[in-house]
Amino acid sequence: MARLMVLGLLRMKPMSGYEIQQVLSQSKTDAWAGILPGSIYHALKKMESESLVEIDALQQTGNRSKAIYKITKQGEEHFLELLREALQASSIRLPSQLYTALSFIQELGREEVLACLQLQREQLTRELEQQKAGIKIKQEFMNVDGVVELLFQNLYKQYELQLQLLDKLIAHYEQQ
The missing domain is CATH 1.10.287 (Helix Hairpins)
Structure with missing residues (x-):
């Protein structure tokens, strides 16, 4: 779920992991999607190694640098695959x-x-x-x-x- 959400948000605009986390948290999407903050960073690193996302820019804030990620063409294709899979999967989750x-x-x-x-x-x-x-x-x-x-x-x-x-x-x- 984290991969689909992260790629979907990066399709909207390049963002840092923190920005993605803030969008999910503030919109309460993290609650129903079950996406923990750490899973966002893990997904970004893994997808970067798979060439699904790449660093678009590095922003310096104080002594820290922040990576701004963007989706790649391969990432766009993978996003569509994940989207199709998610739409076809059973959506019933019983308590x-x-x-x-x-x-x-x-x-x-x-x-x-x-x-x-x-x-x-x-x-x-x-x-x-x-x-x-x-x-x-x-x-x-x-x-x-x-x-x-x-x-x-x-x-x-x-x-x-x-x-x-x-x-x-x-x-x-x-x-x-």
């Missing part, structure tokens, strides 16, 4: 950790179950609000077209669906 825990939930007491479910509900609510703020930030960096709007709407619905399940589970355990 397996939650489902596994629910399989053994009877091992905990009612109050502990409710406390855990409430904590998860609060966390998901915060994440959903961060994602909603992310689209506003993303609009500052790029044109948010109909496809990106659909992406965000679907992302919100995934959170809302999970929150509905948690609400039903909480109601179930509150009635016991």
